Amino acid sequence: MQEKLNLDNYKQAIADLYTGRSQTYDKTRDNDDWHWQIANRLVEYGQVGLGQNVLDIATGTGHCAIASAQLVGSEGKVIGIDISSGMIAQARQKAANLNLSNVEFQLADGEKLNFPANSFDRIFCSSAFIWMSDLISALSLWRKLLKPGGILGIHAFAETAFVGGVVTQKIAEKYGISFLMSKPTGTIEKCQNLLQQAKFESIEIKVEQEDSSYISLEKAKRMWAGSEHPAPGQYPSPLSQLSSEQLAQAKAEFDAELEALQTEQGIWNDITTYYVYGQKPCVS
Numbered sequence: 001m002q003e004k005l006n007l008d009n010y011k012q013a014i015a016d017l018y019t020g021r022s023q024t025y026d027k028t029r030d031n032d033d034w035h036w037q038i039a040n041r042l043v044e045y046g047q048v049g050l051g052q053n054v055l056d057i058a059t060g061t062g063h064c065a066i067a068s069a070q071l072v073g074s075e076g077k078v079i080g081i082d083i084s085s086g087m088i089a090q091a092r093q094k095a096a097n098l099n100l101s102n103v104e105f106q107l108a109d110g111e112k113l114n115f116p117a118n119s120f121d122r123i124f125c126s127s128a129f130i131w132m133s134d135l136i137s138a139l140s141l142w143r144k145l146l147k148p149g150g151i152l153g154i155h156a157f158a159e160t161a162f163v164g165g166v167v168t169q170k171i172a173e174k175y176g177i178s179f180l181m182s183k184p185t186g187t188i189e190k191c192q193n194l195l196q197q198a199k200f201e202s203i204e205i206k207v208e209q210e211d212s213s214y215i216s217l218e219k220a221k222r223m224w225a226g227s228e229h230p231a232p233g234q235y236p237s238p239l240s241q242l243s244s245e246q247l248a249q250a251k252a253e254f255d256a257e258l259e260a261l262q263t264e265q266g267i268w269n270d271i272t273t274y275y276v277y278g279q280k281p282c283v284s
């Protein structure tokens with residue numbers, strides 16, 4: 001099993017970010033189960049059945065993989081892959097603690113997978129799709145790995161989601177800087193188009209907003225992207241173009257914009273979430 005990947009600078013920065021977060025990843029939000037809940041819903045709506053083979057791409061600490069392993073039974077098999085060795089170590093530990101023998105975790109790039117074509121009944125990618133460098137190529141590769149009739153389930157956020165990201169984009173634009181963030185998957189139409197371009201059929205998209213809530217001003221201010229933090233689909237971070245003086249000025253403008261959004265209840269943080277499913281045609 002490969003335990004060292006040759007990653008480009010963009011992917012190495014992502015792997016380092018998540019390895020750094022891996023010990024606390026399952027408890028980083030106010031709601032401790034936040035990522036787990038999304039992954040669990042992605043698997044639930046994906047109708048995983050007994051005896052199926054499931055691939056969880058960018059598995060992180062193994063949320064989709066472990067949820068799937070509990071559904072496929074001893075005849076089924078689940079593989080979780082990720083570029084972060086720290087996240088893979090956490091996932092392996094969790095599966096061992098649960099005595100799951102039908103799931104394994106591998107260090108691998110979701111855009112360079114060597115599994116045989118037609119291997120999986122289900123492929124999931126939760127909270128990670130926008131990190132892929134080439135979304136259409138990634139989807140096409142995943143379609144190839146699905147069995148005919150197999151289903152891909154990806155989770156994405158609307159471009160209106162996360163007040164900190166939306167305000168960061170707005171401020172960055174004043175400096176002539178464009179962030180991608182959730183824009184590539186940011187609407188139902190964009191998700192639909194991506195899967196259509198990758199030749200999926202029977203595309204279904206569920207939209208949920210129940211994780212949206214008011215948050216404190218302090219929490220919103222912590223959502224500033226900063227210049228060091230990797231940005232989905234962009235390397236280096238767009239903010240690294242700014243001088244330190246411009247960065248300080250932009251952060252001050254970000255804080256002021258958030259202060260203007262504050263209400264008695266706090267700041268509204270939209271978390272519109274898409275659960276996107278597509279089927280590999282039975283006859284190609």
Ligand SMILES: C[S@@+](CC[C@H](N)C(=O)[O-])C[C@H]1O[C@@H](n2cnc3c(N)ncnc32)[C@H](O)[C@@H]1O
Binds near residue numbers: 036109
């Ligand atoms: C926000 S976490 C999501 C983890 C997990 N899927 C979940 O639902 O909690 C994003 C994960 O994507 C992984 N990742 C990013 N790009 C990747 C790639 N090209 N191949 C595999 N994993 C990748 C990161 O290492 C990180 O573990």
